[in-house]
Amino acid sequence: MTETTDLDVREGVDRETVETVQSMGSYKHGWNTEIEMDYAPKGVNEDIVRLISNKNGEPAWMTEWRLEAFRRWATMSEPRWAMLNYPEIDYQDQYYYARPKSMEVKPQSLDDVDPKLLATYEKLGIPLKEQMILAGVEGADAAPAEGRKVAVDAVFDSVSLGTTFKDELAKAGVIFCSISEAIREHPELVKKYLGSVVPQSDNFFATLNSAVFSDGSFVYVPPGVRCPMELSTYFRINAENTGQFERTLIIADKGSYVSYLEGCTAPQRDTTQLHAAVVEIVVLEDAEVKYSTVQNWYPGDENGKGGIYNFVTKRADCREARAKVMWTQVETGSAITWKYPSCILRGDESQGEFYSIAIANNWQQADTGTKMIHLGKNTRSRIVSKGISAGQAQNTYRGLVSMHPRATNSRNYTQCDSLLIGDRCGAHTVPYIEVKNTSSRVEHEATTSKVDDDQLFYCRSRGMDEEEAVALVVNGFCRDVLQALPMEFAMEAQALVAISLEGSVG
């Protein structure tokens, strides 16, 4: 009987894929909500940094922290080592702060909420009660919840609009709120951990983020607590010409567990848009964090016009013994992706895993991978990367596995597979391996293949059209990674795989 359910669910997943593929045009999230916005003037300077800090009601120490980062950033230059080709970015020709006007006064009921904002939530698939909470309706928390339990924090143009299930989480001692709220309400935690994984001066984009981040999510799970539900953040870019800089900080205290999901969408725009987020995860003794991302920022059109430039720094620090972290990412969007979610395996016997699907179609360029830094003894890491290139896209896996002298008896296994659709795209694998002790072992396997015509014909001879056939074969290719995702995300991811490959054949 269990077997039936299992099969049933799996079937459901794939059915969803097929339905979505058939019912969709091209870019699914390509709508744009016309909401009145408050903007800070264009460009970045110390005044803008102060203004952002001030708008968020931050204490002086935080303002100083930002300014320090800004001064540092002003002396840095953009890294150019990635296999990415894009025109120079004018950092003074962007807005660094935008906020929906309707958020200024708290609404009393859903009727008072800007209907366009609600429509936005609806399109994101957020249930009604959560919509109320996110829209800041007073007393919404008391309304009956619907079946599914995922706490949601919605970040709309870098402003956190609200978080659901706060009370229930609070009962378990879990803090889940926007980072600006955490700075005000939990300064001791923020002071202790912010910048402790990704230092202010880490890299050009992270430093810019440290200066101008407008919002993002904060999670603290106390010792021994298994977070009672999945936590999720929806990031959505809506405003035009606005740089987006979210900052996420997750702390899993000793012996705790949390699974965190992140979804990203943006409307279709002719102009490119900058996105530079930072995610820091601190994992203490015996704690475990799963961080899953489905990134579907607007990739630009089939001629390479528009799209998000995505420069993201994500890092987890397994600071103490037996800490565990697992990154899973499905990267289908963005015109440019520069992203290397990494694990610092500092604690003895700590473990890091990285599962990745990166799809680049049309003119998209992705340079993505991971860093596994083994510092502690008996540490383990595992990397499974599936890169798919179609159209004229370039897809690079860039990974570092480093075994330090003290990291004796450590292991890494890397599997890196590339799939090519058509013959105008490219796949590149750039693995860096450093082993500085004699008892550790690193294994690396890599394959590159083309979508097989016989497989496509076999599928089509059974009645599937060409796009369905490609989606099915590619989903099969990605299976190992899709299985690492939480079920709800797995469905969305499968559908996305299919959608992002549309027009890649024939």
Next chain:
Amino acid sequence: MLKIDNLHVKLEEEDKQILKGLSLEVPAGQVHAVMGPNGSGKSTLSYVLAGRDGYAVTEGSATMDGESLLDMEPEQRAAAGLFLAFQYPVEIPGVGNMTFLRTAVNAQRKARGEEEMSSGEFLKAVREKAKDLQIDAEMLKRPVNVGFSGGEKKRNEILQMAMLAPRMCIMDETDSGLDVDAMRLVSDGVNALRGPDRSFLVITHYQRLLNHIQPDVVHIMSDGRIVKSGGPELALQVEEEGYGDLLAEAG
């Protein structure tokens, strides 16, 4: 049901003619067998009918119920009721057998403007048919044909055929590689599908299969043409004498 007239086919990439004026007609409800030496073009015929890339039709026609097959995409032919059980079934890593079947069934239904099969209905049907072919639940979950034995792959083709319920079934050497018991299972499966509205074109090298699946007509193919057609006794003759005399006699 299926009518092939003076079909000439060459490879798209090279100047090699494989089918050289092949004609054949399978009326509704009948089972026709095709036998012929290795390399005579039997698989090529089945691929051309199913719509595989790489072949160019230079002359002649192939129709199903009066509609030209050759202008249709492979998936349109499938939706119209044509099915090919492959001589070498293809492996698709990472795609569960069940997922594959279900996607195929619903794709065809959708193309015909029918309701999709509900998940309960689908599971029930698969289980029943898998049981008849002695395909266990574990094999249904495994990726399509990956690591399947030769005989398992062939049984899996027949499971697909049973689920898709096509009207025109082409089977390319489904009996090759089957043990005696599997041969009976597969034949029973095929016989169960026989009916007034369904036709079969069975490509085989062995008369033995035709003991289980009684053909209405046996065709002998050589060098891209049907050189002789007759009753089941023709298969017996091939079995006993080989192709030598038959082909010589046909000129």
